[in-house]
Amino acid sequence: MMSKVIAICNQKGGVGKTTTAIAMGAVLAELGKKVLLIDVDDSGNPSLSINLGTEEPERSLVDLMLTSYMDRDTTSLLEETILHHGEGMDYIPAENRLGGISEILSASQDEAKKRTVLKRAIAPIRERYEYILLDAAPTLNMMSINLLTAADEIIITTQPQGAAEDGIPALVSSVAQVRQNLNPDLCIKGLLITMLDRRTNYNKEKASTMERAYSDLGMRVFSTRIPRAITAESCMEQHQSILKFDPKGKVAAAYRDLVNEYLSEEA
Template sequence: MKRVIAIANQKGGVGKTTTSINLSACLAEAGKKVLVIDTDPQGNATSGLGLDKDECENTVYDLVLDQCSIKECMYSVENIPNLTIIPSNVDLAGAEIELLGINEKEYILRNAVDYVKDDFDYVIIDCPPSLNMLTINAMTTADSVLVPIQCEYYALEGISQLIHTIDLVQERLNSKLKIDGVVFTMYDARTNLSSDVVDTVKNNLNATVYQTIIPRNVRLAEAPSHGLPINLYDPKSTGAESYRNLAKEIIGRKDL
């Protein structure tokens, strides 16, 4: 089954991009054809997969402004068969203003992705840490939203607003949108706080919680600076094993 998953949480630093990079790489490693769309102007998913974001001729920015076709801004990721990325860079920060007055601007990304969606098993969209037009475009394109939640005191801050936004998009723009589920990140087994956060979310959030919990892991933090996903940077690390397990869970989902 082909699926488009937006990875979103307007709170920064919760592991959205880390999850986008490593989940995509592990899905590709499992033999799935994967397209990553970087809709964050910081372009961290782009550089984390080894592309020089300032050297890419065509990016998401050019795509949403109709300056190129979707196939013209797709790049194969080196060393990872089955993985393709549509990159981003700081140019995208100005796109929202440039889209003012454009009709149907909420559907620009969806209309583009429709041309290539059947070529991939999974399309993973890395969203910016805000609820702006780029995030709305991601949600109108997606079948479901995967929400990374950091295991820390402020974990639930903003989640209710995100769920409200998902509900609004579902009601007005994309009736098929679902919450894919929650994945816990930066889990520290040495602290009571991490387990308390997991329990609180499970008890208060009406959404699937993935069994796989991503640990706080030094190798995961190091990998992006080398332009590699964790399954290439340190294939035997706990971080790599965790994202492989998450990929298996997602592949095994039958309810979406």
């Protein structure tokens, strides 16, 4: 078994990346898949870790990145770092210090090496999981390049409003750059519209316009759209995914649909 590594990206903040990573992980675990979530948020806000219930981890992605950066094997460290969530997914937490690692990477002169630190850090466990989901930070820096280099696919989340999509062109050009360099098979799996408020016409129209615009550009837009609901916010404090917090709600249903849509097209 070789896992599929899916990065959830958009350098705009607050567009549902972390929520989507946790919810997709929970659905896949519900379906009996072996899932690992990795908090790759280096912006000082490790919200995936916090949402899953770990604020101050003993070991984190920081230790793994440092070890990998020093060309050391991460196998035994991974054993100590991987945590288990009650809903069936495993995860690797981050912490505030992850930003410092990004700075070290940016300053490094070894161009090829500094881009593959994350990929090499997680290589020993790729056999153990079917899906590895990477939760990206709202930034585009050397950590994001590491994330794109480690990934097989990316899913871009966006809200159907305002500036949420402004960063997409820069992200797409980073993907193109990473493809040319170190990861030729990296694929943009699709654009996911999140936090859609069906009650506002502006939101609905914006979603349709986005769908058309990106489809025309050749980017696939998931036909599943994630609705906005207050429960999707409240679940965080309970350290639960929306699947557990409100299993019969419309957001949980939408994330189940999304995973179905995703899996039905998997080779």
